[in-house]
Amino acid sequence: xxxxxxxxxxxxxxIPLFDLVLTSEDLDAVAGALRAGIATxxxxxxxxxxxxxxxxxxxxxxxxxxxTSALHLACLAAGVGPGDEVLVPTYTxxxxxxxxxxxxxxxxxxxxxxxxxPSVDPSDVERKISSKTKAVMAVHFGGYPAPVDALRELCDExxxxxxxxxxxxxxxxxxxxxxxxFGLVATFSFFSNKVLAVGExxxxxxxxxxxxxxxxxxxxxxxxxxxxxxxEARSALALSRLExxxxxxxxxxxxxxxxRQRLGEIEGIVLPFARDEVDQSSCxxxxxxxxxxxxxDPLRRVMKESYGIQTSLLYPPIxxxxxxxxxxxxxxxxxxxxxxxxxxTIPLFPQIxxxxxxxxxxxxxxxxxx
Amino acid sequence: xxEFIRPRDLLASDADVEAVLDCLRSGWLTMGPRTQEFDRxxxxxxxxxxxxxxxxxxAALHLALLAVGxxxxxxxxxxxxxxxxxxxxxxxxxxxxxxxxxxxxTDLLVDVESVMALVGQKTKxxxxxxxxxxxxxxxxxxxxxxxxxxxxxxxxxxxxxxxKGGRCAGTTGQAGAFSLGPGxxxxxxxxxxxxxxxxxxxxxxxLLRSHAMTSVTWDRHRGYAETYDxxxxxxxxxxxxxRSALGLSRLATLHEGLERRKRLASALIPLLxxxxxxxxxxxxxxxxxxxxxxIPVLVEPGAARCDLVxxxxxxxxxxxxxxxxMSLEALCQLAPGPERARDxxxxxxxxxxxxxxxxxPETLASLIGEIVNxxx
Numbered sequence: 001x002x003x004x005x006x007x008x009x010x011x012x013x014x015i016p017l018f019d020l021v022l023t024s025e026d027l028d029a030v031a032g033a034l035r036a037g038i039a040t041x042x043x044x045x046x047x048x049x050x051x052x053x054x055x056x057x058x059x060x061x062x063x064x065x066x067x068t069s070a071l072h073l074a075c076l077a078a079g080v081g082p083g084d085e086v087l088v089p090t091y092t093x094x095x096x097x098x099x100x101x102x103x104x105x106x107x108x109x110x111x112x113x114x115x116x117x118p119s120v121d122p123s124d125v126e127r128k129i130s131s132k133t134k135a136v137m138a139v140h141f142g143g144y145p146a147p148v149d150a151l152r153e154l155c156d157e158x159x160x161x162x163x164x165x166x167x168x169x170x171x172x173x174x175x176x177x178x179x180x181x182f183g184l185v186a187t188f189s190f191f192s193n194k195v196l197a198v199g200e201x202x203x204x205x206x207x208x209x210x211x212x213x214x215x216x217x218x219x220x221x222x223x224x225x226x227x228x229x230x231x232e233a234r235s236a237l238a239l240s241r242l243e244x245x246x247x248x249x250x251x252x253x254x255x256x257x258x259x260r261q262r263l264g265e266i267e268g269i270v271l272p273f274a275r276d277e278v279d280q281s282s283c284x285x286x287x288x289x290x291x292x293x294x295x296x297d298p299l300r301r302v303m304k305e306s307y308g309i310q311t312s313l314l315y316p317p318i319x320x321x322x323x324x325x326x327x328x329x330x331x332x333x334x335x336x337x338x339x340x341x342x343x344x345t346i347p348l349f350p351q352i353x354x355x356x357x358x359x360x361x362x363x364x365x366x367x368x369x370x
Numbered sequence: 371x372x373e374f375i376r377p378r379d380l381l382a383s384d385a386d387v388e389a390v391l392d393c394l395r396s397g398w399l400t401m402g403p404r405t406q407e408f409d410r411x412x413x414x415x416x417x418x419x420x421x422x423x424x425x426x427x428x429a430a431l432h433l434a435l436l437a438v439g440x441x442x443x444x445x446x447x448x449x450x451x452x453x454x455x456x457x458x459x460x461x462x463x464x465x466x467x468x469x470x471x472x473x474x475x476t477d478l479l480v481d482v483e484s485v486m487a488l489v490g491q492k493t494k495x496x497x498x499x500x501x502x503x504x505x506x507x508x509x510x511x512x513x514x515x516x517x518x519x520x521x522x523x524x525x526x527x528x529x530x531x532x533x534k535g536g537r538c539a540g541t542t543g544q545a546g547a548f549s550l551g552p553g554x555x556x557x558x559x560x561x562x563x564x565x566x567x568x569x570x571x572x573x574x575x576x577l578l579r580s581h582a583m584t585s586v587t588w589d590r591h592r593g594y595a596e597t598y599d600x601x602x603x604x605x606x607x608x609x610x611x612x613r614s615a616l617g618l619s620r621l622a623t624l625h626e627g628l629e630r631r632k633r634l635a636s637a638l639i640p641l642l643x644x645x646x647x648x649x650x651x652x653x654x655x656x657x658x659x660x661x662x663x664x665i666p667v668l669v670e671p672g673a674a675r676c677d678l679v680x681x682x683x684x685x686x687x688x689x690x691x692x693x694x695x696m697s698l699e700a701l702c703q704l705a706p707g708p709e710r711a712r713d714x715x716x717x718x719x720x721x722x723x724x725x726x727x728x729x730x731p732e733t734l735a736s737l738i739g740e741i742v743n744x745x746x
Contacts, residue, residue: 020397027391034382034390034616039552040560065425065560068581068606094581094600101603104464192399192610199399199610200425221551221560222454222693224700226462227428231559233390233612300596313597321600323582 014308015356018193019349026240033236045235049203051242055171056178058205060212063235064219067167067189067202069228071099073218074185074204075135077211078161080105084134086163089120089146090317091336092139096165097318105134109319111333115270115289118339119146126154135161140169140179142314143195143282144273148174148182161185166205168284170196171249179282185211190238195252195282196245198237201230251350252283255357259286259346262361268295268368270342286348287314288364293341299367300344307363312345380557382616389619393611400610401580408614411621412563418541420572422564423614424579427527427549429607430562431459434545435495437564437574438521440465444494449480449506449525450711451718452499454697456525457704466492469707472714476668477652479506484708486514495521500529500539502692502720503555503660504653508534508542523547527562530555531628532660539658545571550609550617553722555631555662556624558613579607628660631723634734635661638721641738642667647678651718664722666692668714681741682721692718 033044049061064070080086082104088097090109100107110125112118118141125136136155138146148164155162162183166172169179170188180186185208190201204215221227256278260271270289273281290296303309317340318324319331346360382390393404405423413421424430440446442464448456450469460467471484478501485496496515498506512522526532526540527549533539540546545568548554550561564575582604585597609617620627639654648667653659667689669678682689693701693715702712721727727734 020399022394022397027394030390030394030612031387034380034387037380037382039380039557066606066608094583095606098581098603098605102462197399199612200606200608221426221428223696224454224458224704225428226458227426227455227551227560229426229560231613233559233616234610237394316597316599318600323600323602 015310015347015359017310017312017345017347019351020192020197021351023244026237029236029240030233033233036232038232040229040231042232044232044239045230048235048239048242051239052203053205055242055245056180056205058178058181059207059209060205062204062212062215062219063230063238064202064204064215064228065230066200067187067191068095068099069219069226070187070202070204071095071165072102072226073215073228074163074187075099075103075105076218077185077204077206077214078135078163080134083132085130085132086134087125087128087136088318089137089139089336090319090331090333091118091315091339092141092165092318093167093315094318094321096137096139097324108133109328109331109333112336112339114335115339115342116272118272118287118336118343119144120151121335122147122150122154125151129154129158129160133158133160135163137163137165138183139165139167140172142273142287143168143172143284144277145169145172145174145179145280148179152182155183163187167194169282171245172282173280180205181207184208190234195249195284196238196241198234198241201234201238248350249282252348253278253281255348255350255352256281256283256286258357259348259361262357263288263364266365266368268292269364283348285314286346287343288346289339289342290344291342293338295367296342296344299364302367303360303363307359309347309360309363311347313340314343314345316340380552380559383623386616386619389615390612393615396611399612401608402611404611404614404618405609408609408618408621411618413565415621415624416538416541416565418538418546418565419567420565420569422572422575422579423550423609423617424562424564424575424607425609426560426607427453427547427551427554427562428455428459429579429605430527430547430549430564431455431525432462432605433575433578433607434523434547434564435459435463435465436578437566437571438495438523438544440494443492445490445492447485447488447493447496449497449499449501450707451478451480451501451715452497452525453527454693454701455527456497456499457701461704465494467705469705469711471708472711474652475710475714476649478502478504478666478714478718479653482507482510482514485511486518489515489518489520493518493520495523497523497525498543499525500532502664502666503529503532503662504651504666505529505532505534505539505656505658512543527554528662529660530662531624533658540565541567544568545575550613553663553724555628555660556617556620558609558617558620561609561613561617578602578604580604581606631661634723634727635665637735638665638738641735645741647741648719661723664720664724664727667719667721668717669719670717678741681737688722689719690722692720
């Protein structure tokens with residue numbers, strides 16, 4: 001038996017942005033965890049941590065309540081504290097910068113390379129790195145590798161920690177090495193729309209024994225910890241889904257390649273990242289960039305109203321949020337801002353059908369009059 | 371440890387499991403209709419206007435403090451005897467913490483006069499903890515604090531369903547924090563709740579639990595919101611749909627579960643009262659006491675304690691310290707607290723209600739009976 005997304009109200013759009021398909025094995029794993037009666041910090045969490053560590057080829061995995069918790073612990077483990085600065089890409093989810101503020105430090109925002117590659121720009125990192133910089137954060141946007149090889153070199157040279165936010169990127173690689181293994185510490189998300197979704201969940205991974213020990217202590221709900229544990233039911237689901245992760249990622253790559261073939265010739269859009277990066281990516285989402293940003297909202301409207309296709313925006317740049325403009329006014333990062341104004345995320349999930357994919361392509365082609 | 375005597379903090383019924391599987395089959399796992407319904411049902415159960423479910427007890431305490439307006443540099447008075455999460459939550463904000471003394475040598479609850487003696491210019495809030503289900507005198511504290519402009523927050527993380535004067539612990543102060551994690555009365559895995567009768571406090575807790583975003587994924591999914599702003603520095607303290615489904619299912623039998631714990635406690639307390647191995651804290655005969663984690667006992671370090679431990683442990687009923695040594699150290703580092711409370715914390719143990727205590731209460735009763743009667 002297969003349980004597919006969206007019974008009832010959850011399946012409003014005809015083609016949803018993402019679809020989560022759980023198998024009978026997944027359901028059995030969760031039921032087993034509940035019947036075993038251990039709430040947290042039990043054998044299933046330990047088993048998941050071991051299995052995910054083996055999958056990534058890393059010494060330690062510390063499973064936690066969500067990726068924001070993992071980012072907080074990662075910053076603390078990197079020694080980030082009051083008075084420090086941490087370089088953070090602005091073009092990502094707000095949690096990446098919030099984690100720095102939780103430590104009492106200041107996030108310094110870094111621009112993207114451009115619409116063709118929305119990842120953090122290493123030359124802007126180099127410009128902004130200072131004696132106050134304690135760490136550099138890199139985000140593997142959409143599951144595509146940020147230039148962590150170059151950043152690693154720069155960070156080593158300057159004696160600062162590299163933190164990889166690999167929320168989008170389980171199983172993605174750069175030069176044959178899994179993302180999340182380039183820096184001092186990396187974080188993963190298991191949020192409901194992610195590649196390895198369990199609901200709420202996250203993990204911190206590291207090869208450093210001290211980082212792992214600190215994270216294990218600080219995730220506890222006692223002994224001065226922050227109560228960041230994950231429970232056994234979610235660990236059981238993560239462990240069960242991990243077995244199909246490579247298959248899921250393979251399917252995502254296939255869909256992404258089909259999209260790229262079919263959308264590549266449409267004049268009005270830019271496809272970020274290169275074709276040969278698809279086979280390294282976890283293909284978490286399918287972002288497209290509309291050349292003329294004023295045509296983005298009309299495109300989304302046509303897709304939704306005429307074709308029943310759900311789309312999304314990934315992301316408003318962090319420095320433009322009210323909370324951040326109040327704290328740090330006057331920040332301008334033009335390439336990330338343009339990318340954000342241009343971006344539309346179109347449906348991508350392993351089980352998307354050819355007919356659904358045809359319909360998404362047709363909607364975009366119609367709007368741009370191919 | 372064998373499978374049989376492994377601690378069990380969560381006894382899920384077939385209906386509970388089915389509720390979770392139903393949620394998983396729906397494919398929507400985060401902050402959707404089930405969480406909305408769980409929030410509503412919890413508020414109704416507690417008899418309070420608003421309940422906001424969150425990811426853990428620490429998160430509940432942290433958000434309760436933030437929602438009433440505690441800021442970095444403020445001062446907060448907390449009880450000297452309390453779960454370490456209370457002190458951790460205050461320190462997460464960057465506020466200063468002082469620990470107020472207990473009411474007496476066998477009293478686990480904070481003394482109102484000791485709290486007020488620590489209130490100063492910078493004191494923004496006082497936290498009162500209902501330790502191990504014993505209900506503190508919140509009304510007196512609220513009266514004393516309101517004259518000084520100090521907000522009262524109830525730490526009910528060990529007291530879901532405990533009552534005083536017919537009113538649930540955690541619903542009298544400006545905000546209350548509850549646990550849905552291990553050892554609590556309503557285990558959903560890990561989780562917590564912020565409760566308040568004030569809509570502004572509940573709204574603020576709701577905003578901050580999901581990164582202070584102006585819309586949540588569920589709204590965007592349904593086409594109600596296109597994009598979002600971030601208004602403040604918030605957190606990911608969300609509970610997911612799976613745990614909300616479990617919580618909703620278990621809420622239906624919560625009352626029954628609490629009654630079972632109370633019956634078990636009332637069978638054991640008369641035996642323990644006769645014991646020379648331990649002393650019982652004040653308040654265990656109060657009708658409103660509702661044990662979640664277990665029965666508190668005060669034991670002298672040494673032979674008597676060892677006797678109790680040695681007899682309970684083989685049956686999987688290990689006597690556990692209220693705070694482990696690591697927690698005690700972390701707490702005293704943050705704020706040393708009064709000597710009397712430190713001594714009390716060193717002697718405070720819990721006979722935990724889990725494993726065989728819940729599945730075979732008779733075993734626990736007869737075992738404790740044997741210990742008390744000095745039978746081999």
